[in-house]
Every structure is written in structure tokens, then in C-alpha cells.
Amino acid sequence: MSDDKGLVSVQQQVNKVGLTRNDYKGAASTLCKGCGHFSIANQIIAACYEMNILPEQVMKFSGIGCSSKSPTYFLGRSFGFNGLHGRMPSLALGASFANTHLRVIGVSGDGDTASIGFGQFKHLVRRNIPMVYIVENNGVYALTKGQFSATTERGLSLKKQGINQYQPIDICLEALTANASFVARSFAGDPRQLVSLIKAALSHRGIAILDVISPCVTFHNQENSHHSFTWVRENKIPIQDITYIPPEEEIFIENFEEGTTREIDLFDGSTLKLKKVGNDHDPTDKLSAYKLLTKAIDENHVITGLIYINPDQPTLMDIHQLPEDLPLNRLPENRIRPPRESIDKVNKMMF
Numbered sequence: 318m319s320d321d322k323g324l325v326s327v328q329q330q331v332n333k334v335g336l337t338r339n340d341y342k343g344a345a346s347t348l349c350k351g352c353g354h355f356s357i358a359n360q361i362i363a364a365c366y367e368m369n370i371l372p373e374q375v376m377k378f379s380g381i382g383c384s385s386k387s388p389t390y391f392l393g394r395s396f397g398f399n400g401l402h403g404r405m406p407s408l409a410l411g412a413s414f415a416n417t418h419l420r421v422i423g424v425s426g427d428g429d430t431a432s433i434g435f436g437q438f439k440h441l442v443r444r445n446i447p448m449v450y451i452v453e454n455n456g457v458y459a460l461t462k463g464q465f466s467a468t469t470e471r472g473l474s475l476k477k478q479g480i481n482q483y484q485p486i487d488i489c490l491e492a493l494t495a496n497a498s499f500v501a502r503s504f505a506g507d508p509r510q511l512v513s514l515i516k517a518a519l520s521h522r523g524i525a526i527l528d529v530i531s532p533c534v535t536f537h538n539q540e541n542s543h544h545s546f547t548w549v550r551e552n553k554i555p556i557q558d559i560t561y562i563p564p565e566e567e568i569f570i571e572n573f574e575e576g577t578t579r580e581i582d583l584f585d586g587s588t589l590k591l592k593k594v595g596n597d598h599d600p601t602d603k604l605s606a607y608k609l610l611t612k613a614i615d616e617n618h619v620i621t622g623l624i625y626i627n628p629d630q631p632t633l634m635d636i637h638q639l640p641e642d643l644p645l646n647r648l649p650e651n652r653i654r655p656p657r658e659s660i661d662k663v664n665k666m667m668f
Contacts, residue, residue: 333369341366343393347386353505353531353546354383354453358390360508361422361451364515365392368563370420376412377422380405380434383460384426384453384531392422403434406441406450410633413446416644417634420519421448428458431467431486442495442524444633449518449525452488453505455533456544463536470543475536488528489624490610493603498523498630500606501623504549505531510621513589516561517623522584523632530619549619556598556609556622557591564588584628591623600626 329337341362346355365372372394379385381402388397396419400408405423413421430438430452441450456473458464465478467486474480492500499521503511511529518525530553532546540547557579564586579591581600591600599605606625613620639645640652 332366334371336366336371338362338366340394341372341392343388343390346390348383348390349533349535351534352383353455353529353533354387355390356505356508357424357451357453357511357529357531358387360512360515361391363508363512364519367512368516368519370519374418375420375422376409376416377424378405378409378412379424380426380429381460382426382429382458383455383533384424385429387424387453388422403429403432403437405429406434406437409448409450410441410444410446413448414633414639415646417447417639417641418644421446422519423448423450425450425452427452427454427456427466427468427488431488431491435467435486435491439491439495442492442497442526445496445498445523445630446633447522447524449515449521449527451515452526452528453531454488454528454544455531455537456485456542457533457537459533459536468544473539473542475539487610487614488526490607492526492528493606493610493625496630497526497625498627499525499623500528500625501526502528502530502619502621504553504619504621505529506546506550507553507555507621510555510559513559513561514623516587517559517583517589520561520583520585520587520589521626521628523627523630530621543619552617553619553621554613556620556624557600559622560590562588562590581626581628589623589626600624603627 331337348355372392375392375395377388377395377397379388379399398408405425409421409423454468456469457466465481469481470485471481489500489502501514503514518527530544530549532544537544542548581589598609600623
């Protein structure tokens, strides 16, 4: 397929694994027109296409809610499982433990994660499994017609719900407290930043929590809402200018000035280049990450960018010394079943 100038259409350009961008799409969206969740799905498609990831090498999981419909709209050729409300983390953990050779993407919402699934979220994070965990955070239960969620800001007034009297949960603060090894926040209306963070998350060896403010245009569309397009655009503060550099490319930094950029090497050989934007934040300093988030809450701002990263934190697979040559669900019986001598030895100890 080509245009009038004979140039290959962007949608039909082939990447290094022989796939076009269209090969990374899913089913047609049934979300409301203008929903931020669809923008997130588009950036997942872009990230996987540009990183040359085979869709068949990805597992995607979700729970219940508008956000949990999102995996239908990207990577249609990938393995997928839509689980119970708040139970996505345990499904993803079991699948990733059984097959460490597949990438894992989990998509959840602020209700699915910060309410009914809060316990599972915290325990998944502390186990540090290699997984990209995206929270599509719109501050409302949109699938059930607009009730307040656990991340809705205090004092917000909605026509049919009254005034929210409770303090909100901050997903990034909770992830830090649970010892996540990668914590970031982005905005569905900032595709350049979002796609770079998704690429970095896919390259991170450990749990990568990405809290994405994703406005609901139907039930949570007041301009003064902290989850609206208007408010976030006017009040968000990006802490870095983020560039993801694949491992195959040589790194060039134009107009380099000492002290203005920071490069973080990810486990797969790729690099995340961070250029400071009016904020002297070190994303490898956990205490600095806490201060950054709490200050943003006090000043009524939304901090976006890479908040914290620890590329050397052991994963659940490291702790249990899983074999690297084959995943557990591919191991032959002689590598799983204890030898007769070991069984006899254990039996003798029992009597």
C-alpha cells in the first residue's frame, strides 16, 4: 500500500521482525469517543512495534472495569486473560512464574487496583516480578456510571454523587512503599512521554508500575477535576525529558551540557536518557522520590515522568533461582521430579 507519492504508508512499514504496525492492533474499540484509555492502547501498540517485540511473546492480563477492556484493543495476536475484579495480579504472577520467556503486560484501573485489588497489587509489587503494570487512572467507576473511586480527589463534586469527602490514594506512593523497582506516572494526553515510559518499562527487569492519568470524558469530565484533560494539562509538571534508546543504536547526545542529562542502563542493553526539566530529581534515590510526590500533593500538581528506578533489585525469579534455559512449563519430567534416591532419603527421615 502506498500514497500518491509512492511512499510506503506508515501503517505498512515493516519492522525488524517483519511486522507492520497494524499487526500490533487489536479489535475495534467500544470505549467512549475521546476516552484516554484508547490513547494508552495506541502507545502500547507503538512501543511494541518500535521495539520489534513479537506479539506472540507477550501475555496480557486485566480485571474488571473500562480499563480492563483495553487489552482487547492492542496486540490481538498475544495471549490474554480477563480475570475477576481486582484479581489480575495473581493471574499475572502465576503465568509469568510458569513461563519466564514471555513478557507480561497487566492493565488495571484505579478501582481494580486501588480498591478491591489493593491487597493483590501490594503483594505483587513486593515480589518484583518482571511485568509492566499499567493503571489507567480516571478517578471514577465509569463502567458502573460514575461513582467516586479511591483515587478521586477530596472535595470533587459530581452531579449524581455529591461531594467526595475522602482523601485519595496515590498509586505511585503506594508502589514506592511496597518496594516497586520502577515507578512512573504519565498522562494519556502526552503520547511522546508515555511511549518512552512504556518502552523503558518493557525493558526493565522487575515490576514496572506506570500510573497513567486517563480522563473519562463521560462521567468525570469537569474541567476542575484532577483527572480531566484540561486540569492535568495546566497542572502537570514533567520532571524529565525522556528518550528511550534501543540497544542496537549508538548513543549521540547533541548540545550536551554537563549535568543536564542522566543515562540509566536497563538490563537488556537499552538506555533511558533523562534530561532534567526544572527539577533536580535523582530517580535512583527513593527518599527523593517520596519527597517529590508528597510535595506535588501539597502543591496540588501532577508530577509526570520516571519517579523511581532500581535496575538491580532481585526479582521473584532470581530469589527462587528459576532456570534460564527453559520456562517451568517446558521443563522435562527428569528436571522436575526428584530422583528416587532423594525420595527414599526423605522417607527415611520421617520414620
